[in-house]
Amino acid sequence: MLIVLANDLPPAVRGRMKLWFIEPKPNVFVSGLKDSVANTVVDYLYQHCSPTAGVMIFKSIRQPPGYEIRTIGSPAKELIALSGLQLIIEKNMLL
Template structure:
C-alpha cells in the first residue's frame, strides 16, 4: 500500500497519480500497488516534485516495522527515528 500526502502537486504529476490512485481528498492519494510499483512511484515523486510540494509518503514494506516514511520539503509534523522506527512527532496543546 502507498499513501501520498502533499501540500501542492504540479498538475502533470497529479494527473499521473490519478492513473493508479484514488484521491479521497485534494492532494491525498491512496493505492494498493505492488511493492515494486510503489517504489517506482516513490522515486518518480521524489524526482519530479519541487521542494515546496510538502510531500509525505507512507509505503508498506515486507520487513519490520512494516512501513517506511519518506518526505520532501517542509512537512507540518516533524519525523524522527528511534532505533530504526520512524515516528511522527505530535505536540500536545494545553487545554
C-alpha cells in the same frame, strides 16, 4: 500499499497520481500497488516534485515495523526516528 500526503503537488504530478491512486481528500493519495510499481511511483515523485511540495510517503515493507516513511521537502508534520522506528510528531495544542 502506498500512501502519499502532500502540501502542494504540481498539477501535472497530481493528474498523473490519479492514474494509480484514489484521492479521498485533496492531495491525499492511497493505492495498493505492488512493490515494483510503488518504487517506480516513488522515483517519479522524487524526480518531479520540488521541496516546496512537502510530500510524505508511507510505503509498506516486509520488514518490521511494516512501513517506511519518506519525505520530499518539508511536510507539515515533523518526522523523527526513535530506536529505529520512524514516527511523526504531533504537536500538543493544549493551552
